[in-house]
Amino acid sequence: MTQGMDGPHPEERMRPTGRRNSQGIRIDPEAEATHQPRKAVLSTLVNHEPGVLAEVSGLFSRRQFNIESLTVGATDDPEVARMTIVIEEPEPGIDQAKKQLEKLVPVISVEELEPEAVQRELILVKVDGENPDDVNAVADMYDGNVVDASPETITIEITGSHQKIEAAVEAFDQFDVQEVVRTGAAAVERGADVLEDTRRKAETISEAGETPQTATDD
């Protein structure tokens, strides 16, 4: 197996001095950069059409993005649905997830919400009904409502932040929890900021006589 080509041996070759990390980022030897995973809330407007959820979830699974929750619902525009996707990834992964989402044809716009955005989850907890007063007391602590009661079980609804829901689940643990149903997060930016519908933006630009196909500053 000696056939091959001529030329200096690998050890005799000119070598660069630098290095990159496994994410292809050049490493500053002074400060070796590593990216810790962080939680990001991506809010997305999509065409309200069959198959769009499969397309979005398929993208996330085949690209191995670690998805925490995904909620979908209609908006005031019957043709548009809104997805709130919570992912936990290192910085480059979050960036990549956003860009890949934007490439999907039914996706209208994608934005990462600020960490202080309003986030709410809904939970339904079905617990043993033996001690209704105690259950009520715990439900009250979490601003919960009893939505169903029978001689055997009580079902409580609680709405709130992720942390509050976590705490509530823990608190109900004492009542022999039979079932827990959680939605993922629904989220909206605080203040006047709204998620832009880029189709409307494109129309506005067209009307103003410019081509919509210029570089976007996303």
Place this chain on the structure above:
Amino acid sequence: MSEQTPVSPPEGERTDTEEQTAETTDLPGDGTTTKDTVSTGAESVVAALEQAGAETLFGVQGGAIMPVYDALYDSEELTHVTMAHEQGASHAADAYGIVSGKPGVCLATSGPGATNLVTGLADASMDSDPVIALTGQVPTNFVGNDAFQETDTVGVTQPVTKHSYFAADADTVGTEVGEAFALADEGRQGPTLVDLPKDVTQGETDAFPGEPETPDTYNPPTEADAEAVDAAAGALADAERPVILAGGGVIKADASDELRQFATDYEIPVVTTMPGIGSFPEDHELSLEWAGMHGTGYANMAITNTDCMLAVGTRFDDRLTGGVETFAPDADIVHVDIDPAEISKNVEADYPLIGDAKQVLRQLDDAMPVAYEATDSSPEAYVEWREQCQTWKDEYAMTYDTPDDEPLKPQYVVERFSELAEDDAIVTTGVGQHQMWASQFWTFTEPRTWVSSHGLGTMGYGVPSAIGAKIAAPDQEVVCFDGDGSFLMTVQELSVAVREDLDITYVVLNNEAVGMVRQWQDGFYEGRRMASEYPWIPQFDMLAEAFGARGFRLEDPEEVDEVIEKARNYDGPAVIDAIIDPAENVYPMVPSGGDNGLFALNGDQLGDL
């Protein structure tokens, strides 16, 4: 070759014994020109293809797609090439798209027809080739019932297309086909699909499709941000060891002229990726040819040691970068790409320029200081770098051992063919060692003359891709290098080349093995050659004759020129069964995930790395 045949009658109307000839099939009917009215969904599909400027379709008939074929029967503008297998249709359409620059169209029926297209769509997706696939589907009221020949085609193809449409209405199907066509071509090219339920194509409609338009949610960028361009130009101008890495995106954007201009004005050495072969002439003094796993030593030395890389239209595939930790570690990276998602996906871009390669290269050119050539004042370091690149070209020259010239060396066959062929000859390949030898030892000088399966690495790509290429460019010479394993995977398409009387020269570099697998087994699996040797293969020259092509057997190095010329001179498909040295392997080689600068020049070095 003969004129392309107009659409044939549906296969079902032929008797089994009817001889297939290359003669033009005269169509019945009144010979009217393009219609401007439609009465069914299928007619609307055909009208949409005509509106989009499609000329040739590659496909296979079947139950659920029959209404579309029936509508094609009357089309004056569309030519249909019946392929032997749907995979062949998708690869032929893919190659047609690469060579012509316009989306290639393939058709298949539902179920197995559609699933057979998937390999070709995945291939097109990985290489950003423009392809539109039209698939039949069971009637909508059967969808979801596991009906005969039903498959969730949209679900199956979603991960491998830019978008897959399910046509639900005869009134809108034409618009959707037009949209899919436009989408395949716009921005970063790629495959699209429209699934066509039989009741939708049979359904009545008078909705004539308009001009094809991309969906309103799709707005690819064109020009890069001006400030970013200035910053990138500054980095390039300050660089002492600059290199241009030209990817397939340069060819897709028709930016080869701009690339050549830019490289020669600023005297920057040019390395291409494998899909970028042809974007820059390989016989130019600034060319270092292509980099990556089996790229040239000098290209790999240059991209490893550069301090500023202008990467245009490349997605930094792992076959190019090796391990990213050691990829161009000293370089500022200027990354030009039309797809924002490619920026910093695999390799971080210091200067991202999002836009069309042709536009951005012009922008960069405008933003650069006066070219050195004009002022004749190249900085010293710059001159040293060019000399260094030249030294590498001498040190790591692409050679091969020819002990007494026997047995026949595959590299010699490719090299001789390259010298004998026309300058603008198109080369297509299958996947394997032969593909590497073809790309290493053929001298490419023009864009759209290198047609290969890069990202997906699809064995079997060769035979049908040559058909698509020849139909897209009937006046150009087409050569297909294939391996014995790869050729066998789609050999049935040879029947199509014969029927269509396509003047293609197939060269099977025959080593009775899936040679690349065997090379890896020898290098990394202690020579345990499990399932990689094919000592039972047919004689391809005789097989070619059985298909109605001309067959040649080539063993003697003395006869290489003679056999190549005989095959080239044969007016129709010819197959050269070239019995090559089975011991020959592909070098240089960067082991998977390795360091590009530490390529092995032979098997011994491979063991040392």
